[in-house]
Amino acid sequence: MSTEFKLLKRVLSRYSTPMTLNYPSSVVPERKYSQIPSGLRGVPERDRDKCIGCRACYFACSGRATEVIDEGNKRVIDIFLFRCTFCAHCQEACPEEAIKLTERFEVAFPRDEPGAHVSTELDLLTCERCGRPYATKRMLERTYERLMEKIDPLVKETVSNDYRKLIGYCPDCRRANSVALDTHTKKYVWLEGV
């Protein structure tokens, strides 16, 4: 019986003041939530003007919660929150730090209420030769800027006007324009004067 009295003494002394939070109500604000640390992985948010539509988050998403829908000249990048597990792989993969996991974790969606999607819309450029949409405008600008930063100055001049020559075409048309298969020697030959 002695341990029961020891237990009773300990319970009465230490555990009689409840550690309960008053969660749904904010009568005492600091006792509403258990804790919201700075790095909490909550609902992701995508910054509309930083995102360049490069689909890095789409490839990094292991749970296949991110979808990229290209129709017409619109590219929609959409995270379906019901499949997202808030693992922050997309935040790591994004070159532009456009997507960031906020600290909002209190998400409950009744059945008929929409809103379980985080989507941004970007306009797609269509290729001048075959008219197929191939990349977003902002992506081309960003790649050009990065190219210019990283390239060593000697080659910079030739590369930039080559780049400007091919800027308006989709990858297939670029290949068709710049290279042709010489049937005789079975080799690809550079076309001059595109």
Next chain:
Amino acid sequence: MVNEFILLLSMLVVVFVGLFLGVIYSFLLRKISARLQWRVGPLMSVYSDLRPLLGTTRVLQPLYDVMKLFGKETIVPEVSRRRLFLYSPYISLTFAVLAVLFIPFPGAPLLSSTPYSLILASYLLIGAALFSVLGPVASGSPWAAVGVRREAELFLVSELGFVLSIFSVAIARGSLTIWEIANSPPRPILTAVAGALMLAAMLGKLHIKPFDMPEAEAEIVAGPYTEYSGRLLGTYYLARIFILYGLMALFVSLLLPPLSTSIIWLPAYLVSTLVLVFLLALIQVLNPRYRIGNALIWYVKILIPLSILNIVVLVV
């Protein structure tokens, strides 16, 4: 004619007061055992900004549970024997309410002055508990069968303790009507010994933690009440509230004689029942559940010495 009318009126009043007190006792059982487990339990006063949504207080939480159950659909499994399954909750409730009528409340002697009222009250209580066992037998679920077997074994032992303690008091006082026992002069030694025996028996009857094997969630789903739902389950919970009140009132009227006789003793009556509830909550918090075998052994271990002690006290 007039005092019959007063009697009827006081019976009606005591039934409602009994219900109210039973609800308060089971709320306190939940609240105190929650406070001893480092948490809050049903709120006395809901937070101010949630009042319109969740009501002002949760003191009547057991009553809300019962009323909600009355509002739910009742499912009767076709495996069960319909009539016994359907009617046993109501019979158990009527037995419990009748038992309450025979136990005096301060200021309302009710029927406690009829001769042999002690036997009637204890048999009605046993009847209420019995029918809460008969219904599940008819429900045909294996879990209920195991639960009922455990309840029967526990029933055997705790009733033995209950009857021993009651009749030792009756022999000591020399009468079988509760009203005379309640008015007889107090005898502290008798109260102590018979009280200990009756408290131990109450643990088994009320399924307080060390002895709640019939409703062990981890082992046998919900024990006897697995197949019950909706109104039937609601009446069973109501019957248990009345049994809780009845046992408390019987304990006070038999063992603390002057308290339940007249209205002036009402505050002392309430204080003593609250102390009893606190004691039960304490036992519930500190003890895990016995196996059914150990429970029987434990009961036998404490029944024999206590009853011998009772006889010694009677002789003195």
Next chain:
Amino acid sequence: MGIIERARVYSPWIYHLHCGGCNGCDIEILAALAPRFDVERFGIQLVPSPRHADILVATGCVPKQFVPMVKRVYSQVPEPKVVVAVGSCACGGSLFYDDSPENYAILGSVDRVIPVDVYVPGCAPKPEAIINGIVQAVMKLNHKKG
């Protein structure tokens, strides 16, 4: 609202329906009953039998072997009942979701088996999010006539 509707809101009993997940969300539901978040303050209790339940808290991406059992338990719960899907597995079948040929072992999300009323996504949502979901489910209880 009448007494019965008010009583329904004051004492919602939850039953934990485990549909084959990784038991991360199940532990968070039990954490909602533990001292820190103690949902018994509002009368919410975890009941052992589906017969006594009002709210079914479903977790896990339903493997095929669970399908008959989930349907049977869902049918045993008496009317006005509400289902809360907790966790990304139950809401949308997080990484087990397979849009191409049907995965031989998994059905994906709970709403392919039983109608779900409130979704609480998150890979192990915090207990506060689960309580928020249950409170919204309690509000819907009264719209579903018994």
Next chain:
Amino acid sequence: MKFATDPKLLEFVKEICPDGLEYRQLHENRVAVRVRVEDLEGLADLFIKFGARLIHATAIDLEMKGFEILHIYDFSKVRERLVIILEAHTERPEVPSIGKVTWQARWAEREMKELLGIEFVGMPDERHQFLPYEWPEPVEGGAQKGSEFIPMNMPITEAYQTLIPIGPYHPGVIEGQTVYVKVEGEDVVAADIKTGFHHRGIMKLIERRGYGRGVFAAEKICGICSGAHGLAYVTCVENLYESEVPDRALYIRTLLAELNRMQSHLLWIGVVADVIGWKTGFMLTWGLRERVMDIIEAITGNRVNYGVWRVGGVSRDVPQELAERARRAVEGLKEECSELLALVADHPVVKSRLIGVGKLSYEQAFDGGAVGPVARGSNWKMDVRADNPPHAIYDPKLISWEVVTDNGCDSYARTIVRVKELLVSAGIVSQCLEHLSKTTGEIRAKPRSIPVGAEAVGLNEAPRGELAYYIRASDRDENLPQGIRIRTPSYRNNAVLPLMLVGCNLADVPVIMGSIDQCLACTDRVEVIGENYRRSMGWEELVAMSRRASRW
């Protein structure tokens, strides 16, 4: 810290095995031995008598080239830190079974038979392990007839015997498994287990994600020990190539692995208290557990899936002042835990419910291959952190800790082992945090390319026992593994459970099931077989199916 490979190892292995076999030294004292299929059984007998322990028996499907049977043995009891992998190549899927030689291979062979289609000659127990019993008759709409009638070897002979299914839905068991108990009155005469309700085919999902992103799926196998799975997977991938993990990352990994163990043991003590009907024990231990969860959440950003494990290091650093704050919190938590758990452990009724219940003697534990606290509770000093440590800081020179054992051989002994382990883990956590709060350093090394045809075994001590990963690198595709095999601790403890259940009281069955702290989500995590059930899918079909599924 370079992972030394001991040169004298090869001579030792050559002594034991008969000559004329082909030996290959892998990273970190693992030796791969290529043998013929016929002498697998002989070698198994030789190793078991020598005192080795079978970690896992599994197979890799090389589609056109047939199967490769792998038996992985751990010699840590005989010689410090040695793991031998027996590899036998076979065209036809008929292989002699070693189920008779050692009890440990029974479940592994049942799993291989039903999911890779390998016929084992002389298998003691042919029933399905994870799939419904009446597979491959098509299970219409998933309605599993099997759960009603179970062709078990427990026929009901006498009248008073009853067969009680403690079925997939039982409040005492959090997850879905069916324990069939043959009962005479209240005493259990025979018991058997049907798992497979959590079968999600996770191993194939991990394979399809490649090495880098496989961690994401490995963590999702089990909600309670997700940290252990992350560390084991990462250790296994790093064993594939000469990995060079920075020091600070190793400390952060140890910290998270031990925090995961602390919250898992506190959770378990609460669940056992609840199963024996003691709500106060449940509430108090889970109240303390919230403090551990706060520390985990502050460090990793999520209470359950830490999402921090990366191949070659860790993805999130622990700032120094957070480490200091967490250390103070852990110190306070440590003596509060020791006081409360001392009271919980020697409560008279708790003792009466746990002592002498679920007995497992040392021989049964060793033959049956029990792991973790279940083995340590039967007086077997076996801990992966001491024998084959994962890529984290566990050597006694840097962090002082010791392996806890108890010779009670019953549920109560397992409780004591887990309580003491909890305090040892708290010690490790405070030492790690102290080191992290003083030093800084980069936390991630650049992973190098995986050599062709490499293979590796990654071992880690999960809260429930030894967790083994085996990865075979593909010889064609640089980023996709050929096959991943996972053997979780509950897989072994569940296999030993029927031994403990025989002879106990019906009321104790949930207590015993609780005492091995089983995690069903771990046990069923296996392979994919094709829609037309009869034959297992070839490599091209699998890759084609997965390509359609995942858009490459």
